[in-house]
Amino acid sequence: xxxxxxxxxxxxxxxxxxxxxxxxxxxxxxxxxxxxxxxxxxxxxxxxxxxxxxxxxxxxxxxxxxxxxxxxxxxxxxxxxxxxxxxxxxxxxxxxxxxxxxxxxxxxxxxxxxxxxxxxxxxxxxxxxxxxxxxxxxxxxxxxxxxxxxxxxxxxxxxxxxxxxxxxxxxxxxxxxxxxxxxxxxxxxxxxxxxxxxxxxxxxxxxxxxxxxxxxxxxxxxxxxxxxxxxxxxxxxxxxxxxxxxxxxxxxxxxxxxxxxxxxxxxxxxxxxxxxxxxxxxxxxxxxxxxxxxxxxxxxxxxxxxxxxxxxxxxxxxxxxxxxxxxxxxxxxxxxxxxxxxxxxxxxxxxxxxxxxxxxxxxxxxxxxxxxxxxxxxxxxxxxxxxxxxxxxxxxxxxxxxxxxxxxxxxxxxxxxxx
Amino acid sequence: xxxxxxxxxxxxxxxxxxxxxxxxxxxxxxxxxxxxxxxxxxxxxxxxxxxxxxxxxxxxxxxxxxxxxxxxxxxxxxxxxxxxxxxxxxxxxxxxxxxxxxxxxxxxxxxxxxxxxxxxxxxxxxxxxxxxxxxxxxxxxxxxxxxxxxxxxxxxxxxxxxxxxxxxxxxxxxxxxxxxxxxxxxxxxxxxxxxxxxxxxxxxxxxxxxxxxxxxxxxxxxxxxxxxxxxxxxxxxxxxxxxxxxxxxxxxxxxxxxxxxxxxxxxxxxxxxxxxxxxxxxxxxxxxxxxxxxxxxxxxxxxxxxxxxxxxxxxxxxxxxxxxxxxxxxxxxxxxxxxxxxxxxxxxxxxxxxxxxxxxxxxxxxxxxxxxxxxxxxxxxxxxxxxxxxxxxxxxxxxxxxxxxxxxxxxxxxxxxxxxx
Numbered sequence: 001x002x003x004x005x006x007x008x009x010x011x012x013x014x015x016x017x018x019x020x021x022x023x024x025x026x027x028x029x030x031x032x033x034x035x036x037x038x039x040x041x042x043x044x045x046x047x048x049x050x051x052x053x054x055x056x057x058x059x060x061x062x063x064x065x066x067x068x069x070x071x072x073x074x075x076x077x078x079x080x081x082x083x084x085x086x087x088x089x090x091x092x093x094x095x096x097x098x099x100x101x102x103x104x105x106x107x108x109x110x111x112x113x114x115x116x117x118x119x120x121x122x123x124x125x126x127x128x129x130x131x132x133x134x135x136x137x138x139x140x141x142x143x144x145x146x147x148x149x150x151x152x153x154x155x156x157x158x159x160x161x162x163x164x165x166x167x168x169x170x171x172x173x174x175x176x177x178x179x180x181x182x183x184x185x186x187x188x189x190x191x192x193x194x195x196x197x198x199x200x201x202x203x204x205x206x207x208x209x210x211x212x213x214x215x216x217x218x219x220x221x222x223x224x225x226x227x228x229x230x231x232x233x234x235x236x237x238x239x240x241x242x243x244x245x246x247x248x249x250x251x252x253x254x255x256x257x258x259x260x261x262x263x264x265x266x267x268x269x270x271x272x273x274x275x276x277x278x279x280x281x282x283x284x285x286x287x288x289x290x291x292x293x294x295x296x297x298x299x300x301x302x303x304x305x306x307x308x309x310x311x312x313x314x315x316x317x318x319x320x321x322x323x324x325x326x327x328x329x330x331x332x333x334x335x336x337x338x339x340x341x342x343x344x345x346x347x348x349x350x351x352x353x354x355x356x357x358x359x360x361x362x363x364x365x366x367x368x369x370x371x372x373x374x375x376x377x378x379x380x381x382x383x384x385x386x387x388x389x390x391x392x393x394x395x396x397x398x399x400x401x402x403x404x405x406x407x408x409x410x411x412x413x414x415x416x417x418x419x
Numbered sequence: 420x421x422x423x424x425x426x427x428x429x430x431x432x433x434x435x436x437x438x439x440x441x442x443x444x445x446x447x448x449x450x451x452x453x454x455x456x457x458x459x460x461x462x463x464x465x466x467x468x469x470x471x472x473x474x475x476x477x478x479x480x481x482x483x484x485x486x487x488x489x490x491x492x493x494x495x496x497x498x499x500x501x502x503x504x505x506x507x508x509x510x511x512x513x514x515x516x517x518x519x520x521x522x523x524x525x526x527x528x529x530x531x532x533x534x535x536x537x538x539x540x541x542x543x544x545x546x547x548x549x550x551x552x553x554x555x556x557x558x559x560x561x562x563x564x565x566x567x568x569x570x571x572x573x574x575x576x577x578x579x580x581x582x583x584x585x586x587x588x589x590x591x592x593x594x595x596x597x598x599x600x601x602x603x604x605x606x607x608x609x610x611x612x613x614x615x616x617x618x619x620x621x622x623x624x625x626x627x628x629x630x631x632x633x634x635x636x637x638x639x640x641x642x643x644x645x646x647x648x649x650x651x652x653x654x655x656x657x658x659x660x661x662x663x664x665x666x667x668x669x670x671x672x673x674x675x676x677x678x679x680x681x682x683x684x685x686x687x688x689x690x691x692x693x694x695x696x697x698x699x700x701x702x703x704x705x706x707x708x709x710x711x712x713x714x715x716x717x718x719x720x721x722x723x724x725x726x727x728x729x730x731x732x733x734x735x736x737x738x739x740x741x742x743x744x745x746x747x748x749x750x751x752x753x754x755x756x757x758x759x760x761x762x763x764x765x766x767x768x769x770x771x772x773x774x775x776x777x778x779x780x781x782x783x784x785x786x787x788x789x790x791x792x793x794x795x796x797x798x799x800x801x802x803x804x805x806x807x808x809x810x811x812x813x814x815x816x817x818x819x820x821x822x823x824x825x826x827x828x829x830x831x832x833x834x835x836x837x838x839x840x
Contacts, residue, residue, distance in 0.1 A: 091509075092506050093506055094502075102734075105732020106732075107510070125732060130731060133510035134510055134514060135511075195496065195498040195502065195637070196497025196498075196637060197496070197497045198497075229640075
């Protein structure tokens with residue numbers, strides 16, 4: 001196997017065995033491909049003076065770098081600007097492993113001859129890479145053999161990584177495509193692990209929807225920091241895409257003036273929902289309930305109810321729809337039917353046998369801990385939240401939000417502030 | 420950043436904004452006066468009188484320069500020190516720098532637990548009880564994530580260091596003499612003196628202080644347009660911390676040196692506070708020592724493990740389970756266990772242990788300083804925020820000074836001067 005670190009600082013020889021200079025960097029192109037091909041080697045003469053040797057003139061890279069031509073016959077190469085400089089921009093940098101869904105550090109780069117070309121094939125993020133760079137590979141292997149263990153080499157194929165440099169819009173585009181495919185929770189964790197400028201550059205490349213999803217999965221401080229790196233208009237757009245309960249939580253963490261300004265910039269309907277939620281204390285059911293859920297008038301047959309839901313705006317917004325809540329004209333909660341029962345019931349059947357007429361409910365000021373307890377006790381996937389005096393249905397708390405109150409996502413635990 | 424959203428800047432908002440930025444500087448400054456810090460200054464003041472005051476002035480300038488560079492790197496790059504070193508200098512240099520950081524921080528962690536031992540033994544409780552207890556407490560609090568609740572209490576205990584300022588005024592030192600010593604450099608090529616000089620430098624300008632400062636500024640996402648507030652905080656903090664240090668020297672010089680008492684144990688060090696609080700001195704002293712030690716012992720091993728893992732790309736942070744971040748937790752627990760073991764070695768002298776670890780800090784500091792200086796002058800890293808000529812002259816001067824002092828220490832035995840201890 002050929003590794004980029006083995007080229008670093010190596011003497012380059014021409015076809016007659018005369019020294020040409022030392023290899024200062026390796027340039028590859030087409031980085032969105034599976035095996036980006038070598039384009040050129042850079043040789044450094046002084047501080048800023050660079051010469052380039054095009055890939056076509058190179059006959060071998062290892063054990064020594066030799067050219068197929070003599071020094072004076074060498075073709076010139078001018079960087080086109082889309083090359084990736086391996087030593088300068090990739091080696092030792094952070095990179096996103098899209099298979100393992102985490103941020104890793106590049107210990108070495110694996111290269112291979114694919115057909116006629118030298119190509120970049122993978123990223124070494126394991127300890128063997130580190131040992132090789134330290135010049136301790138042999139010793140490390142010997143020690144490992146003594147202990148009857150082996151150093152695992154950990155090479156990630158190039159197509160499974162996303163290189164990230166904020167100074168580099170081109171790279172960012174490729175990476176962005178690879179990263180947006182990940183689940184939002186993983187994206188949030190990655191954004192949290194990246195350094196600030198890179199994280200922000202990535203953030204700006206996301207669509208409003210993707211950004212909203214990632215924000216919902218982030219801890220409060222990260223949310224605030226991410227949002228404040230956006231323009232107010234963009235921030236408002238992203239808030240519109242978030243679940244109203246999550247958006248309300250986030251706005252509650254911002255200074256009052258800022259949140260007021262953002263609410264003004266949001267669309268009227270979205271802003272109104274969020275404003276209503278903001279009125280509840282932070283640790284009450286109102287603080288984590290969502291106002292987007294499926295509901296229907298009571299008294300419909302199964303088929304009618306399903307048809308009603310298909311045309312209901314609120315049902316469309318409901319992310320999970322474990323249950324359908326049945327209400328009367330005054331918007332009071334009268335009953336609940338699980339989606340399962342509704343689907344399994346014959347289309348023209350009266351639903352009464354399946355409808356729970358006195359459903360378990362909480363009110364908007366119930367403590368979140370108690371909400372979680374109630375859901376655990378009655379094995380509910382969602383619990384309705386009602387106005388305590390009128391009995392009007394305000395929203396629902398889903399099981400994922402309830403779990404978050406008792407078991408905060410592990411990675412959301414932050415490193416204690418140093419001092 | 421927030422300012423872009425906040426449209427109307429009033430003086431009240433400015434103040435609020437300043438308060439959110441305020442922090443790292445003031446906090447590292449208080450950390451100057453942790454257990455090894457108090458031990459070092461007490462030792463210096465009681466052994467050499469006011470003669471170390473000029474050094475404190477030099478160190479203040481040095482700390483302002485160094486901490487400001489670290490803060491600026493954090494603000495500009497948004498990355499940690501270890502991260503930048505790795506990206507710019509590759510694996511070998513990083514491995515060497517991290518080894519130095521690990522040794523220096525291990526020494527300081529040992530000193531913190533020595534502080535716990537010294538403080539509690541002053542109250543008559545054996546270190547074999549309190550030190551393991553402190554270690555378990557620290558590890559439990561940090562790993563449980565409930566450290567933040569305790570932090571405030573410990574910070575309040577740290578305020579005990581302020582009692583040196585009051586004591587200094589109470590004991591009426593000869594202020595003329597104090598001022599004269601603050602501006603007149605004196606130096607002896609005596610190894611013990613050189614070790615003391617190094618300890619005084621090493622307890623104030625620390626490798627971990629640099630790493631911490633950069634990390635916390637990067638973490639706070641300071642906007643460059645508002646960097647001047649951070650700079651103000653850093654400069655104010657560094658100066659303030661050293662003012663307190665100077666008062667420790669003044670107090671111990673006036674109360675102990677004048678009576679021929681050389682501090683070799685907590686017992687004697689606590690005496691310095693007696694003129695202010697009489698018999699309560701040992702309680703006050705223990706409170707200060709314990710608060711600072713526990714605070715630093717909670718943070719140091721953690722930030723060290725974090726920096727090392729950051730440099731090598733290993734899983735890090737308390738959000739990972741033990742199985743996923745073995746090296747991170749291994750380093751963390753390893754440092755604590757090793758520190759406790761050293762402090763519990765029978766017959767090990769606690770006070771010399773505390774301040775000698777700080778000499779080691781100073782000897783290792785130039786490694787990090789040189790790397791930081793190369794980074795902070797690199798236009799590709801810092802853009803237009805590279806060092807000014809004055810900053811470079813001062814920072815390189817400080818680095819040179821430390822190297823020179825270290826070399827003097829190494830060659831002094833050749834001239835027939837006895838080695839310390």
